[in-house]
Amino acid sequence: MTTTNLLDFDLEGLVAWCGQLGEKRFRATQLFRWIHQKGVSDFSLMSDLAKSLREKLAGQATITPLQVLTQQMSADGTIKWLFDVGGGNAVETVFIPETDRGTLCISSQAGCAVGCRFCSTGHQGFSRNLTTGEITAQLWFAEHFLRKHLNTDERVISNVVMMGMGEPLQNYSALVPALRTMLDDHGYGLSRRRVTVSTSGVVPMMDRLSQDCPVALAVSLHAPNDALRDHLVPLNRKYPLAELMQSCQHYLEFGPRDFITFEYCMLDGVNDQPEHARQLIDLVRKSGKGAWCKFNLIPFNPFPESGLKRSPQSVVLEFGRMLNDAGIVTTVRKTRGDDIDAACGQLAGDVQDRTRVERRIVLQRMADIQAAPAPGAQDD
Secondary structure, three states, X not given: OOOEEHHHOOHHHHHHHHHHOOOOHHHHHHHHHHHHOOOOOOHHHOOOOOHHHHHHHHHHEEOOOOEEEEEEEOOOOOEEEEEEEEOOEEEEEEEEXXXXXXXXXXXXXXXXXXXXXXXXXXXXXXXXXOOHXXXXXXXXXXXXXXXHHOOOOOOOOOEEEEOOOOOHHHHHHHHHHHHHHHHOOOOOOOOHHHEEEEEOOOHHHHXXXXXHOOOEEEEEOOOOOHHHHHHHOHHHHOOOHHHHHHXXXXXXXXXXXXXXXXXXXXXXXXXXXXXXXXXXXHHHHHHOOOOOEEEEEEEOOOOHHHOOOEOOHHHHHHHHHHHHHOOOOEEEOOOOOHHHOOOOOOOOOEOOOOOOHHHHHHHHHHHHHHHOOOOOOXXX
16 A cells, blocks of 8 residues: 655645545644654654554655755854755755754755856756655755754754755755744744845746745845856746846745845955956846845855855955945845855755756856857956
8 A cells, every 4th residue: 555655745735634534633733743843753652643643654754854864064053954855866955053043944846947157056057856755854854853962852953944955946846844843833834034035036936925825035146147147057048037126026025024134145356356247246236125135255165166265354355345325225144154065056965967058058068168258358
């Protein structure tokens, strides 16, 4: 008999599944609490469920965790797990402890099809979407592992960011039930303001998310104009900046925060010059009114295949000063976990690529070289 992984369901999904067993809603709610609030995977230990229900569950359901392949702990307390998701694929999840919060960075895909130039995940290509259960299982495992590890009954993870491997909005149907489980008071009870979906700009899905499950939104911007963003974030060719900015304004009408966070990876000599800062200021001012966005400047974490370098700290600080002076709240992200390759843009896992990404990147590099001005040529 095929069994059902109950991590695949949000509460409404579990209510519907239990209904097929002839069970009432309150039983599904009890079961949901046992799974997510208490981290129990053995149905026989769920003491307030009727014995008849426990017997049904034992025969028809499982709570299937992901297998941990490796666990690495950074000197700064960051923890990175590599989870096996089958078929030769593995995804990475990172816990980042801070004095006032505990943030879990979750993956949504095995690999990523977007192929941003500065992201090591994208250079591995794309294998498949994760299921709802595989997304939720990362939080389920991390929360209950950390409670035991830290010897506490209190909630450890206060914030979730969908900033791991993959483009979350290209796995929308699996993402939304996982988000609802994170937010549900019978699940993890996280605030909408403390759950963030990061996207490279899948405009139609941004609009859907604003209606279906509005949480905090971060947009991977990385460039102030279409020509440069086409090169750094290939999805821009499909959804250019004008459409992206319009979608951000629409999202603000429904989102839990009154600002959008723009992520901006600082690349030496590529997108970090004063002219780029001036273009960003113009883009923000023409796209909306008031303090409608914040910028997070991210130090680039180099990897050999990228051909890119990290901007010097002095350049990053000057870039941030220009934006702040223009009234745009800007912070520089503190790099965490880089000694275990757990920092932004470093998550790679193991991906059985089905998109021939290496060939595409080589062809793109050749095109970039051919389009570059000859040495000594004057800019117009």
